[in-house]
Amino acid sequence: MTIINLDHLSANQPLPEVQDAMIEALKNNYGNPSSQHTIGDKAAEALGIARESVARLINSPLPKEIVFTSSGTESINHAIKGVALAKAEKGNHIVTSNIEHNAVLRSLRRLKMMDYRVTSVPVDEYGRVNPDDIAKAITDKTILVSIMHSNNEIGTMQPIEEIAKITKEKKIVFHTDAVDSVGVIPVDVQKLGVDLLSFASNTFYGPSGVGGLYVKRGTSIWPLLDGGVQENNKRAGTENLAGIIGMGVAAESAILNMEERISHVKNLRDKLIKMFPDFIDEYFINGHPEYCLPNLLSVSIKYIEGESVVLMLDEEGIAVSTRSACAAGALQASHVLLSIGREFADAQGTMVITFGFENTEVDIYKFLTVLKEAVNTLREISPLYSKT
């Protein structure tokens, strides 16, 4: 059975040219970039080329501002813990929002165990932070603000540039988790004005297990991994060279094809929104109508359980997500959905559909047809649902 993948945010197959570059590296460029001989030189050269490609993707003016990591999660941990520890003498207060990814939330929870304090600002019904709330939350002990670029559950994008103006004025380090934005939509670190920006290769059809952290020159941050002087002394450890080479190729492809990809997924998303009421009733679409990722649609369907729908769709060869895969304890409702005001039960009935470039309108039709069947079946056994 050919699987219709409508869960691109969980995993993307690496592009054919990414695969080719990685295979070539495994076969012919397996050296250690730190070695002082020819095998090492070749590896170091490939590492440099990948760094330039990735820098170009986010318009970083200096390739050495890119630190390759093993995941978006590592980048986020590095940014948050690295700044908190480096700036411990200056203060112990961090500002964030209520709808951040678990990598942010749990890094902050860890820091709280080390006597840091955290203020988390609310979001509106569309999941947007109000920059004024950030300004108000900042104290003379604040050392870091961390606000995500786009949300991985509802797709809402934040007013990063406006927040950066505030942090710049108050001379506070600003990190944004852009794991679900970089490579999907234009991200320009200079225009955004951020000091730190986390991203991941698989988001834009690079390999999984490879990430990046943009560290603006002069930003005070400790490494998370101490040891050798790799990554301009910001991240020790022998590099995942094949993976990094793959990320570089994926970055080049994202630069080249971004406009076309955006228009393709946006068209599918619009079609899905338009067709939805013909198949399902009693649902909400989550996230901001304008400031949202073009490839993601979050929908809360009443009187059903999202996890059950995921399994029923899977039976028919369609992959979607509840986006709670990363969260501990499946019975918890999403903190993001509760934060935008969804009821607990509606949050449980939420599905996230994320498109990739290989999806077609036929995929949407098949998805809605199977979804309708699944929802009807589940509602028949739901004690809350009464047919009119």
Added chain:
Amino acid sequence: MTIINLDHLSANQPLPEVQDAMIEALKNNYGNPSSQHTIGDKAAEALGIARESVARLINSPLPKEIVFTSSGTESINHAIKGVALAKAEKGNHIVTSNIEHNAVLRSLRRLKMMDYRVTSVPVDEYGRVNPDDIAKAITDKTILVSIMHSNNEIGTMQPIEEIAKITKEKKIVFHTDAVDSVGVIPVDVQKLGVDLLSFASNTFYGPSGVGGLYVKRGTSIWPLLDGGVQENNKRAGTENLAGIIGMGVAAESAILNMEERISHVKNLRDKLIKMFPDFIDEYFINGHPEYCLPNLLSVSIKYIEGESVVLMLDEEGIAVSTRSACAAGALQASHVLLSIGREFADAQGTMVITFGFENTEVDIYKFLTVLKEAVNTLREISPLYSKT
């Protein structure tokens, strides 16, 4: 020019079967093991199989005791910082040795900036720690002992079992950096009696940028990466699945071929030691004559500069290392060589030769022939060398 690789400790080409497994994963198993659909299930299954293979390699009784990481360096940082932070309420003192890898040294230096205290025990002229010194260094504030299994510069192996008896009696967590041992020589975590053991995939012909940390069940340790619940809640972040699959295949091959590989490299090492005086005079062999890695030979040649020899050998297509590639500032002498009593100048004239299964006796002959030429050239211009 075909390169003769005598620097296997810096990088190994992944085995053909490792390459094949990784290519297959890139093409057909690119899912996210946390996803709840078929694509995710397939990924999760492969992850489980790799974990079992790696557990078998180090005789861990429970595959869930294996935490996949992005490098030996990450494993070491995780072990040391993770235990120090988790046990901060119990104490702030750590015991180590003078000849540990930079990942250990610098993790400890980082902890010193956070008010931890470190006692570093000396080694003898062969680089061996005396377990009595460990026992004496332990105080009622000691929370961790970290002693390497084998040294990456001189190959000396430590009396880990004896040290483990001491730490077990005093109920102190014991970590060993076994990055250069696992997959090369038999390593059995149960026999060793350690709580934590770091290792890396590339040491045994797996991909680089993949590592592992053995965490004995019940060991108190914080994650280094917080976020999702991957790796049994010990290491968040989407997995480098292709890399981990490659590491699993490499582990199976290491189990199967270890005896043969040891006998092959040991034979080459013995031959090299025997032939050396026919080509070069005035040198020392570093490390323990009995307790040493079978694939590594460290030699300090008087009146020359190791880095120059590395470059001259490279010109002739032979890769060797000074093993200072990981250290900051090339003008520093190796702390390992100084610790075993080498003079500064002799430390500078040190080369590390590490063998792999593809090396032959012809490689040794070519190496020694070119080395003799290089050493003669360098000594001619050395102000310290006087021909007799």
